[in-house]
Amino acid sequence: MFLSLRAEVEDALRGALSALELPTDDLGIEEPPEDVEAVLASSVAFRLAGELGAAPPQAAAQVAAEIDPDELTYVSAVETQGPYLNFLPGDAYFAETLAAGTDESYGRLPDREESVVVEHTSANPTGPVHVGRARNPIIGDAVANVLDFAGFDVSRHYYVNDAGRQMAVFTWAYETFDEADLEDEPERDRIEYDLVRYYRKGNAFLEDGPDEEVAAAEAEIDAIMRGLEDGDEETYERVSEVVDQVLGGMKECLARLPAEFDEFVKETRFMLDGSTDELVDQLKALEEAVYEDDAWQLDLTDHGIEKNLVFLRSDGTSLYPTRDLAHHEWKFDNYDRAVTVLGEDHKLQAEQLRTTLRLLGNETDQLEQVLYSYVNLPEGKMSTRRGTGIDLDDLLDEAISRAREEVERRLDDRIRDDDLDEADVERIAHQVGIGAVRYDIVAKQPTKAITFEWDRALDFEAQSAPYVQYVHARCCGILEEAGLDLETAAADLETDVDAAILETDAERDLLETIARFPAVIEEAADDLEPHGVATYTREFAERFNAFYRECPVLADDVDPDVREARLALVAASRHTIANALAVLGVEAPNSM
Template sequence: MFLSLRSEVEGALEGALTALEFPADDLGIEEPPEDVESVLASSVAFRLAGEAGAAPPQVAAQIADEIDVDDLTYVSAVETQGPYLNFLPSDAYFADTLEAGTDDDYGHLEPKGESVVVEHTSANPTGPVHVGRARNPIIGDAVANVLDAAGYDVERHYYVNDAGRQMAVFTWAYETFDEEDLDEPPARDRVEYDLVRYYREGNEFLETAPEAEVEAAEAEIESIMRGLEAGDEGAYERVSEVVDRVLGGMTECLARLPAEFDEFVKETRFMLDGATDDLVDRLKALDEAVYEEEAWQLELDAHGIDKNLVFLRSDGTSLYATRDLAHHEWKFENYDRAVTVLGEDHKLQAKQLRTTLELLGDDTDQLQQVLYSYVNLPEGKMSTRRGTGVDLDDLLDEAIDRAREEVEDRLDDRIRDDDLDEGDVERIAHQVGIGAVRYDIVSKQPTKAITFEWDRALDFEAQSAPYVQYVHARCCGILEEAGLDPDAGYEDLERETDGDGDAGLLETEAERDLLETIARFPAVIEEAADDLEPHRVATYTREFADRFNTFYRECPVLADGVDPDVREARLALVAASRHTVANALSVLGVAAPRSM
């Protein structure tokens, strides 16, 4: 309803300014002051004071006089407060919010008819996903979710680096060494943990073996890379055996978050179909192209980039950047927009990519890049090359174990009374533990470096995932105690309560604040999608949880003595709250437990 109200306010202001012969190019719509019971405010009078030749409060009064609230559905009054115009919500605003809030898809906007591909994670398939990179799939999945909720046709892609030196080394090592050559068993019974040992052994060999043996190994690695470049089917099959198996294990890990993909796009695809060769020819033809230091490069100094983009080696082999350029042109041909989630260490490459695409004549308005800083644990930075890092699987296991302890402490009486069995506890521990990891990471602005801390992430009392999840569980508990289905929509709720859930009976400040917060949810989705900032949804859930908890403390729902009509209205408000918080958590990729 907030979006509809905002549209009404915009139309009313534009009409009033036109009638007063004022320009309507900037309406000055903003959040109202905290001490005012309005939903939106406008500071437009500040801008117009000079032109009107009057003080801002006088201009505000003139504009307010031109607005007829009888023509508006969701605005009951327009009041001035000094230079501000405040728009107060009508009963219809609250009534329609209460009804809309119980819809299963509440918060999802109308289809926009625009396709968006979101590329995220795209970690090199050289071993288990580690914690430092965990922010990419979590942010990427949330970005895709918020775009989907905003009405875009979204596809989630994982771009697979299967043509670089790392994969040639991995393939050579896998074919060269045997199980008995490896120092230790796999850390986990899954394929990528098994195979990464060969990769590590291969790297150690290349660093420590006698020079002649290293030269022979390097020659084989080079032949694999050249075979891929030449389109040799045997080379592709050799590399694919390793890539596909490792990627399969990494996918199992990512599914635990969950982060799932519609397509895995291999970079070798753009070598096989000739797109890379075509791109190289076009790059060579650019004025910025030079051949120096035994490689073809683009000089980008004139475009504000002080490092050249190398796109072809002297031996005729392409680089990752070359193939990624072809990949992005493919995206532009097949999607209206392309969003890429990248670590901060790719900032330079991202700038080189965009600039080069512009030089090639591509419309880079289609391209949006989300850059993020890495996640650290208190122990410090992590690395995978020598197996010294902390794997994402380990973090998730630890989260579940810690959540299980917390859940068992909190639910001790219910477990003893057989109200919850072991399966229930395990389910809740998974939902809370993994939810805590996702929420803690996605709730921060991507560009800010973060250190993951257990006490904060799993704090049921602080503004964390469990704090918000508990609101959902509490809503379900209230509805179930009233004999209602927590999933029920507004019409079902009316039928089961024999009432109409009259929003007009929700008169307290706590009830109105909660209704207003519910009404804003679609607007939060719209803003988060426009700016590719899913952390805004997390911020909203914390505010929502605070508002609901205030309502829960101050407005009894099922207590004796509550008027039956008020009881039904409050039950409708609880139902709307449940749908709202469940959908908001879903956008963040966090489970909404029915009990905690």
């Protein structure tokens, strides 16, 4: 209802300004401070005081006088406070919020009939997913979720780098060495942990092996790269045998977050279909094209980019950026918008890509890039060199283990619920542990570097995932205690209640917070900033906990009508927090 109220306020202000023959281009609408009862405020009087020939407080009074609250649906009153106009909500605002919130899909916006492809993660298929890159699938999945919730038709893509030197080295090593040549056992019983040993062995051999054998190996690696460039089917199948196996294991790891994809788009696709060759011809024809240092390049200095974009080697083989340009033109042909989630170390490449696409005649407004800084552990930046870093699987295992310990401790501190068996403890440990990792990472502004701290992420009392998840569990507990089945509660709950009964500050504050949820989704989707939803969940948890403390729902002395209204408010709270957590990719436990 917040979106409806905001639209009503905008219309009312435009009408008032038009009546005063004043410009309506800047309405100065903002959220008021917490100590102000209004839902929205306007500072328009600051801008228009001169034109009205009055001080801002008097200008505000003149504008307010042109608005008749009786003609508005959601606004009950317009009050001035100095130079500000404050818009107070009416009964209809609360009533419709409560009714809307009892729908399980609450917060989902209407279909925008606009397609968006979100590309994220796209880690090279050379081994296990590293924890230093964990921010990409977590942010990328949340960006895709919030766009989907905001009404866009979203496709989640993983762009597979299966044509570069790394994959040629991997293929050669996989075909050259046997199990007996490998020094270590796999760190985990999954295919990518097994095969990465061949990749490491191959790289070590290329660095330290006998010169003649290394030269022969390099010749075979070059032949693999050339075979891919020439569209040789046999070479493609050789590389695919390695890529597909490693990618299968990486999918299993990412599914633990979970981060799932609609399509894995291989870069060799744009070599085999001829689009990369066509693109190379177009690039050579650009004014910026130069042949320097035995390679074709684009000199982009006139476009504010100091480093040249190399797009073709002297031997006629293309590079990753060349194929990625073809990939993006394919995106533009098939989707209305293209969003890519990238690490901060790809900022230069992102600028080169956008500029080159524009030089090729593409409209690049539809291309949006979300850049993020990396995750650090307390002991310092995590390394990816030679497989010495920490794998994402390890982080998730540790999260579940620590969450299990915390759940067990809390159960020991109270009488154990007979209905909470070991399977429930394990379920909660997974929901809380993985939720803690996702929430702690997605809750921060992407461009800010973060250090992951276990104590903070798993703190049930602080503003963390468990703190927010507990709100959902508490809502479920209240509904079950009222005799409702959680599976059918939305249909069985009495929703024809009088929202005006909910008149305490705690109830009204909670309703106002619920009302804002669709607007939070809209803003997060427009800005591609899902951390705004995380901020909202913390505010929501505080409001719900205040309601829980101050407004008993099922106590014997609660009036039956008040009981029904508060139960409806609990149901609306449950749907709101469950959907907000779902956008962040965090599970909402029914019990904790």
